Amino acid sequence: MPSVSALAAGLRAEAERLGLHRVGFCRPALGRPADRLADWLARGHAGEMGYIARRAADRADPGRLLAGFRSAIVAAQAYADAPAGEVFAALDRPETAYFARYARGADYHDVLLERLEALAARLRALAPGARTRAYVDTGPILEKDLGLQAGLGWRGKHTNLLAPDGGNWLFLGVILTDLDLPPDAPLPDRCGTCTRCLDVCPTNAFPAPYVLDARRCISYLTIELKGPIPLDMRPALGNRVFGCDDCLAVCPWNRFAARAREGAYAARSVTAGAPLTALLAMTVGDFAREFQGTAVWRTGRTRLLRNVAVALGNAADPAAVPALARALEGPERDPEPLVRGHAAWALGRIGTSPAKAALARASGAERDPFVRGEIASATGVCAHSATSDG
Secondary structure (H helix, E strand, O other): OOOHHHHHHHHHHHHHHOOOOEEEEEOOOOHHHHHHHHHHHHOOOOOOOHHHHHOHHHHHOHHHOOOOOOEEEEEEEEOEOOOOHHHHHHHOOOOEOEEOHHHOOOOHHHHHHHHHHHHHHHHHHHOOOOOEEEEOOOOOOOHHHHHHHOOOOEEOOOOOEEEOOOEOOEEEEEEEEOOOOOOOOOOOOOOOOOOHHHHHOOOOOOOEOOEOOHHHOHHHHHHHOOOOOOHHHHHHHOOEEEOOOHHHHOOHHHHHOOEOOOHHHOOOHHHOOOEHHHHHOOOHHHHHHHHOOOHHHHHOHHHHHHHHHHHHHHHOOHHHHHHHHHHHOOOOOOOOHHHHHHHHHHHHHHOOHHHHHHHHHHHHHOOOHHHHHHHHHHHHHHHHHHHHHO
């Protein structure tokens, strides 16, 4: 077996060949990350993401995941495919859907895990008998904390890892091993007094620098939240139907951001600014054809169309009324109450005579309690708007 320094050099060379931006090594210090996670969970900042708490002990101690664990290999893969300014230009087109940049192409969980498995195979070839286990963020691993300890970057005030030569458009993955690899030195925090990422957040999801309350984060609301989006949060979504990039896009370190080398992350036509009304009309089969193999597929059609309905309400374009009315009532109505209820909210936001008529028709036929409540609320909004206008 080669020396540990030669082994590390061989892994870095293989990572470069595999299209990974950088790899680093660490022997994790467990105390502080575990305490931070426990405090975050205790404050309720995880919202409905109960899976984080269920395996908190595994997340805090990688030794529970691999017998004989000694080192973590942390890999970063760049995924930016356009200048950061493109983010805000897309948000200025309210009739089209905004998908977070990470979700526009192939599912990074699959792509990055494949690269990690290849890197782990190379490690085992260089060091026969070595044990490895690879994780992306679907596993019980604190990949950002390990990335910090492995010298890939520092924690930005938006809580994501920031790399001096990669900005914050990075996917992270981890390989645990029983080999003792030479650790890289952590980097100092270089955010200084900058608060752009905190100031730009549409929902004030950061109660303090380096702390995210997921319950107020648009990414959580559009992806993780399974039920209705809270009424007071809906207007802040704008046309964001899957995730949010605002805090990432404003970071000054992105002027050094590496461009994606992985072609699989290139945006599909449906995620590059599709009309909201076209998305709302998607059947189960349409959704499968357009989104299977992407991160959107994991969230499912129901939640995506819930978000699309909210975006249509925020756009307040009367031309969207027929599409919303079809989703809400009649023979073509959507089979999911969550979609119908948010379509009713959108019609209330538009408030035109055809929108009011669609709400009235649906009110007499709808049997689902949640949808009936949304229809009643939207009808009340229309009535209040008419009184105010008068």
